[in-house]
Amino acid sequence: MARAIIAGSGVLPGLLLQAGSAHVVRLSGVESDPLDAPDIPARFEQFGALFADLRAAGVEELAFAGALSRPAFDPSLMDAETMALMPRVAGAMAQGDDTLLRTIAAIFEEQGFRVVGALDLRPDLVAAEGPISGGASDAQLRDAARARSVLDALGPLDVGQGAVAAKGQVIGIETLQGTDAMLRFVGMSLPGSGGVLVKRPKPGQDLRMDTPVIGPATVMKAAEAGLTGIEIAAGSVLILDRDAVETACEASGIALWAAP
């Protein structure tokens, strides 16, 4: 069975490649690391060509991995399949990231490809419920519960994979700009807050298409922002390099744990 990884930026495509035989789809204009696997070059404007190339390579299973930037789209390069899909994709875009990603997954599934996710291919990279590094204080657990209540309320609106609370107050809510931007905001506007970052998927989010991840950089940025703890969702947030994450937690005094 041949599998293709649709490669965005970061280390995730390489981690998924380790799960077994795979081609790497590289989209024009999307940065991705060099990987030891046969390339299938592709363009956002030419879905028809990509479907044909995947079939020619015997690909039956697809995984999307890493951040896909949205490069310039040149309408003059569109093939017929892409043109036919445009109204559907544009409609989905207007309804938020979740809807867009579900639509893209559905489009590939209708073409006969099985779409799997990082959690399917690397279940070894998620954390079970419990402490990962250090121990959480009662105050940290209360702040985590407060941040989680915000994410629960926003989930149905397709907003928010992360939130920060400190001393019972909500001091950061992730928006389109992402977790790193939220952490910079918290660090600049309330330095030394001692808060807790909660990172978990939105309820109903298609985890195959958009897997929340943390890595050593997340820990360092949380520490730089003056936080003291990170709570991730057990079973559904990928830890990119667990050894390095634990080292970063110890070096920066961040407590890290997984909650149901």
Place this chain on the structure above:
Amino acid sequence: MARAIIAGSGVLPGLLLQAGSAHVVRLSGVESDPLDAPDIPARFEQFGALFADLRAAGVEELAFAGALSRPAFDPSLMDAETMALMPRVAGAMAQGDDTLLRTIAAIFEEQGFRVVGALDLRPDLVAAEGPISGGASDAQLRDAARARSVLDALGPLDVGQGAVAAKGQVIGIETLQGTDAMLRFVGMSLPGSGGVLVKRPKPGQDLRMDTPVIGPATVMKAAEAGLTGIEIAAGSVLILDRDAVETACEASGIALWAAP
């Protein structure tokens, strides 16, 4: 009937003073503008003394106005009434701003004072539903609806008097740090977004104690953050200087309107 304005920073205390005969309570450590009214000096540590001073001045009605910073609190200065109130105030603080403000209002009411708000004293300063400056486009109204849906979802959690959406995406959600901090975040992380700021009270918020306000500075900060529109709640957001607000809107190309 004597009234006292408990004065925080900004122009609001002066605007409420114009509604009629009033004393001004100045809390030690809280900055407030000079005002043409008899002062009643007070301290956060000495609520008992404040109750007595208000009664001695014949005060029957109280209005809180402007931002009250939280100055250093010196436990050694506490009078007996303040000590007795501490468990209640500390418990309320842990539950968020709304609960704290409701508790403070209740404490003064139990002492026999009537607590009124800016909307009671200056109903002339709120906007009726409709355009205030310029006209909102359909895209701006859609972004406003998206931002409003976030505020509606967060309201029960006592989070969020403001949110920003652009092109259908949520790009800013107000947290403890306030509207200005959120606007700086939006401007730095997504310059030129063309988004819309929605500012409205939280559902169930005690408007007497915490009246959402906008002024010319709000308009200029929204424009600097790359926004193109502001929607406020009709009847419950105070416009601090309507002429100056309209001038700022015209100068910066910001559309401003009030929605139900």
